[in-house]
Amino acid sequence: MSSKAATPDLPKYFQGKWNRKSYHVLRELGRGANGTVYLVSQDGVRRAVKVGVEGMDILMEVNVLKSVQQGRDSKVGPLLCDVDDLVVNGKACTFYAMEYLEGEQLDRYIQQAGTEWVPVLIVQLLARLDVLHKHGYTFGDLKPENIMVSQTDKTVRLIDFGGVTKQGSAVRQFTEEYDRAFWHAGDRKADTGYDLFCAAVIMVRLTVGKELWKSSLSEPRHTGLLCDIIRKSDSLYPYRVPLLKAFHGKFASAGEMRAELLTVLRERTVAQPRKKAPKPGKVGGGISGLFVASLLLLAGTLYYAWFM
Template sequence: MKKNTPKGQVSKLNSGDIISGKWHRNEYSIIRELGSGATGTVYLASGKGGKVAVKTGHDSMAIISEVNVLKHFSRVQGRILGPSLIDVDDYVMNGRQVPFYVMEYLKGDSLFQFMKNHSEEWAGILLVQLLTDLSMLHRAGWVFGDLKPDNLLVVGPPSRIRWIDVGGTTQIGRSIKEYTEFFDRGYWGMGTRKAEPSYDLFSACMIMVNLAFPSRFEKKKDGRQQLKEVIRSNPLLANYQSILFKGLYGKYQSAEEMRNDLVSSLNNKGRFKVSAPSQTSSGASRRSVHKKIKKKKKRAMMFETVLLGSFLFIVYLFYLISQSM
């Protein structure tokens, strides 16, 4: 089979290189490399409509699979979850056809960069945002799979978590396409690699653990016990202990359930009242819970304000008129 080429045979693109699509005839000028993963390399490039992210890879099957996932994403109702897909094509270099696809370029901070400049409770807020998106994805019949800080970005302001690499996204009921051991419940001996919502929730908990231990750690004999001890003994993680245990043990039926637990724990925790930024952030989370109610209230309040304003204005007018008479 001629596809049996070992990894890394696609030559790297350099700044200034121009790739042009064989089918759709669009040109992209490479600016710089953004990162590279198991299936290929992502470049920042400029196209007709401005800056875009271009992914090329040696494994054409994997690239096509990812494109399929991105296409499905655009069908998840109403909300943009992953980066949107702009173009799919091939370019020819040194006589070889290389597949690539073009996505929206998202600019932001990595999770770790963001947490360096923000207070601790942001970890909880970001997780709430992540769980909100996961619940949408799960309802649409998909599981993210390879959930980890490297595949996430914080964009903003307002700060919001976004997914940048959706290559591991798998239909519910199938086997997880791509995973990273630290975030994989199979690795820790705590479950299967079947794509189900609880698989993502495990990884979401491990993202929290990773924020507390940026250099990660390896599994010892009994993974379950090890994680338990790690969470109990770390101050950041101990805050969320009961939620993390439930998530890791697969006790949550849905992302929403875990999200709601997390939101109420963020609301109730007195310890977050101390520093100034924390108040705004716990406010933000409360805002999102009661979003709908608040919106309604807001509208009602606005109406009242307008009414009162116009009433005062009329009274004032009468006053003026009576004065001038």
């Protein structure tokens, strides 16, 4: 749930008040509850700039990005490049410039790549959430639109940190479709379980068809509806145990949920090619080719799930 921010439109060219870096605005990327994001050029390099009139909200996002961009943690979200103030039409604003991530939002990527990639990318997502949680934050407004699959290396990155909340507080922003309270499975307290519930719902949502998903949103809403979908889905049923544990807040960490999903993914990736194996006596040398292909499939899938 969110409302449009009353942020003034940026001029075509602007300069930060303190750091004096100049930016050329190329186009608006989107508006959120606490600011507007633009695609800009800064010294010939494309960046994303988020500007808002509520300085404390913007600075909280800055602090989160600073916390999670060390070493391997840098893959959690976009890299922070600049933080400054400016005045637009007499209104004081705060902005930050960050790495511009090119790619597709998660749901659009799955539409192109296929639903078999859903568990692989959810495993990656849980690795990002684990880092965020260890720094004391809950993402909150976790949904496919706020998850990017980068164009360069096909890794999952979180975007739009406007809903990130200190753990223990009330979630600042949420989307009903993925919200724990919406499904009558808990409250809106910012904790590890809140994000894991959202991640589990996202996995179900991206795996099933649009019509089936829309029908699950009818009243009354409860996790039993989600369980019914999982039970009837050949793709989701093997992951039923970790998904149900996420719905009921049984995981202590995102890393724990990730490990259980990865175990199932590994087993399915190894077993799946066996179903396509030729019958004895029908082929000779083709078996070795199938074996090599199976190994490559296994190696590639597990690499993306584990290391990216």
